[in-house]
Amino acid sequence: MSHPIQAAEFLQDQAKSKWHDETLWFVRDKRDKISKSVPEWENLRDLASLIKDNVLANLGSYLEEFEKNAKANNIHVHWAKDAEEHNRIVLGILQEKRCKAIVKSKSILTEECHLNPYLEKNGIEVVDTDLGERIVQFLNQAPSHIVLPAIHLKKRDISEIFHEKLHTEKGNEDPDYLTHAARINLREKFLSSKVAITGVNFGVAETGEFVVCTNEGNADMGVHLADVHIACMGIEKIIPKRAHLGVFLRLLARSATGQSVTNYTSHFRSPSPGKEIHIVLVDNGRTAQLARPKFKNSLKCIRCGACMNTCPIYRRSGGFSYESTVPGPIGSILSPGIDLQKHSSLPFASTLCGSCTDICPVKINIHEQLYEWRQEITKAQPDRAKSLAMKIANGVFAVPFAYNLSGNLMRGALKILPDSITYSGLNTWGKQRDLPELPKESFKDWYKKNRK
Amino acid sequence: MPENKKHIGLFIPCYVDQFYPNVAIATLELLEKLGCKVTYPMGQTCCGQPMANAGYERDTIATTKHFIRIFKDFDYVVAPSGSCILHVKEHAPAISGMEKEQSELHDKTFELTEFLTDILKIGNIKGSFPHRVGFHASCHGQRGLRLSSSSELHQTPFNKAKQLMSNLEGLEWVELERKDECCGFGGTFAVSEEALSIQMGKDRLADHQAQHVEILTGGDMSCIMHLQGIAKRNGNPIQFKHIAEILNEAFS
Numbered sequence: 001m002s003h004p005i006q007a008a009e010f011l012q013d014q015a016k017s018k019w020h021d022e023t024l025w026f027v028r029d030k031r032d033k034i035s036k037s038v039p040e041w042e043n044l045r046d047l048a049s050l051i052k053d054n055v056l057a058n059l060g061s062y063l064e065e066f067e068k069n070a071k072a073n074n075i076h077v078h079w080a081k082d083a084e085e086h087n088r089i090v091l092g093i094l095q096e097k098r099c100k101a102i103v104k105s106k107s108i109l110t111e112e113c114h115l116n117p118y119l120e121k122n123g124i125e126v127v128d129t130d131l132g133e134r135i136v137q138f139l140n141q142a143p144s145h146i147v148l149p150a151i152h153l154k155k156r157d158i159s160e161i162f163h164e165k166l167h168t169e170k171g172n173e174d175p176d177y178l179t180h181a182a183r184i185n186l187r188e189k190f191l192s193s194k195v196a197i198t199g200v201n202f203g204v205a206e207t208g209e210f211v212v213c214t215n216e217g218n219a220d221m222g223v224h225l226a227d228v229h230i231a232c233m234g235i236e237k238i239i240p241k242r243a244h245l246g247v248f249l250r251l252l253a254r255s256a257t258g259q260s261v262t263n264y265t266s267h268f269r270s271p272s273p274g275k276e277i278h279i280v281l282v283d284n285g286r287t288a289q290l291a292r293p294k295f296k297n298s299l300k301c302i303r304c305g306a307c308m309n310t311c312p313i314y315r316r317s318g319g320f321s322y323e324s325t326v327p328g329p330i331g332s333i334l335s336p337g338i339d340l341q342k343h344s345s346l347p348f349a350s351t352l353c354g355s356c357t358d359i360c361p362v363k364i365n366i367h368e369q370l371y372e373w374r375q376e377i378t379k380a381q382p383d384r385a386k387s388l389a390m391k392i393a394n395g396v397f398a399v400p401f402a403y404n405l406s407g408n409l410m411r412g413a414l415k416i417l418p419d420s421i422t423y424s425g426l427n428t429w430g431k432q433r434d435l436p437e438l439p440k441e442s443f444k445d446w447y448k449k450n451r452k
Numbered sequence: 453m454p455e456n457k458k459h460i461g462l463f464i465p466c467y468v469d470q471f472y473p474n475v476a477i478a479t480l481e482l483l484e485k486l487g488c489k490v491t492y493p494m495g496q497t498c499c500g501q502p503m504a505n506a507g508y509e510r511d512t513i514a515t516t517k518h519f520i521r522i523f524k525d526f527d528y529v530v531a532p533s534g535s536c537i538l539h540v541k542e543h544a545p546a547i548s549g550m551e552k553e554q555s556e557l558h559d560k561t562f563e564l565t566e567f568l569t570d571i572l573k574i575g576n577i578k579g580s581f582p583h584r585v586g587f588h589a590s591c592h593g594q595r596g597l598r599l600s601s602s603s604e605l606h607q608t609p610f611n612k613a614k615q616l617m618s619n620l621e622g623l624e625w626v627e628l629e630r631k632d633e634c635c636g637f638g639g640t641f642a643v644s645e646e647a648l649s650i651q652m653g654k655d656r657l658a659d660h661q662a663q664h665v666e667i668l669t670g671g672d673m674s675c676i677m678h679l680q681g682i683a684k685r686n687g688n689p690i691q692f693k694h695i696a697e698i699l700n701e702a703f704s
Contacts, residue, residue, distance in 0.1 A: 008647035041606040351638025354595035358604035378507035428643040433681030436471040443476035
């Protein structure tokens, strides 16, 4: 299904879509306030953008530097060209360790690679330990937001899920009570898992260390109790120096949730005695995106989710309407690079308002890339023109489009057509909107009479 | 030569010409009252924005060439639309063989309020407009042309339209709950994502209504056409005017 159909469905439940809009706006508002408490905010954005430009221009050498230093720290480094290879590598490690159950903290990359279903198919129990991810996992859903995975659900929904899965009291919607129940359940899983998987927020080339940010401490809880830590990292997550964390960590949490810093910012450099750290470096279409000059800087993304919270479309259509792992504005410029046909409606799911670009902590020109993807998609899908032309011909746009030929004719036609035709189902503009009242003459006609 | 003695080419967006001649007349009269020499070149057509935003920028080469030819000899080109000006400056395809004319044209093309504040250096318009006014910042004007500060950025707040209206006697400027959220027009978005477009428009109108706005104004009639269409359909009594109409009416 395309985005417009999904969005229209989401909007059917008016109360819930309003709540979704207001909840995410609240997060954006928090972000606005805290970002304005940092006098050098715009300088930080400039710096972060420039550092990422440098990374993208020298990605190969930074990755090699990272690999060399990570190996010197006794980290096992694996390279995966795509999702399939990534999943095989992870499974291989688990099989070697005879591991049948793992805990995993939040990782959008493993969502992108569909690691959970792959491991489950191979007999491994996967437990997502981020509370929001645990909730959507119970429902067999994907996260609807990269930072707030269960933002599409309300307290009542969660109470019902927990009643079914964790046997909490029916109807008890108290967040503290529900969180406590989840903790008890997760505690068992943490204690019994020999392998923990995490994502990576930043890989530092100069030191071979990596950083994982969470609010719940679930990454640390998993890693410290397990013998083996597997970290899955997209190759664009490299930063050159540890000092650069001072730029990115200040931007990340403020942009994401309006916090000054994530509750846990954990640095992993080398395994404790007797334990192992593996890092899987994943391409999965990233080098292809890097080779597209107009779109490569989408790879600067640090996955803060601010563009989702600010997007007037995302807030009113929900994450699932995008049908891609990363939804929202950033997803709409990343996904067409992965599958142009499947995601062709996404770059059009925007008014090009530019709020995403202004909010982005690494200054990705998101709305300009949406515009550029539109130019690519219309080349790849000639049929698109026809359906669009139909819509336009039936709406108010008829006038500008037919301008040279039939501007006057069109105004005449609109004037004499009965409302029943003008506002019929064929006319998308007029379904829920009136057409402008037609003036007796155009400006052009007025000008001829009144000037010169 | 003083700025207001230079020759201005009046660029009127096609849908304004057809649907909102009063906005074009107000723009022309306002510039004339300020002592400008203004001509409306009759041969102008649509700038090509709807096509380009729909993904057919490559099909607007002829339109763009035509636009350059029509306007290249004026000292300035001014339009009562942030959106069309942004298109002409940033999205119109580069025309080979006309690089010099195109680049010069971009430098002398302005949206009405920025022309008044930045070129004519008018601080504000003196006059009277005793109404409660809500301002809708069009996204292309605001985040594209930077006609006002953007709520996402850490910058000193400014708004060229507000500045121009700041000295109008009796005008009550209304602060909105979400001061620069998109109205959901978005060109072809209005029909290709109809459900979202309508919802966004309704939400914007509700913000203005909650602040008891009497007249909703802005710099782009496209946003206003969309909001007005929804308001009318739902029996919402709010009135709509382009900022050129307010400034021209209030001018004393």
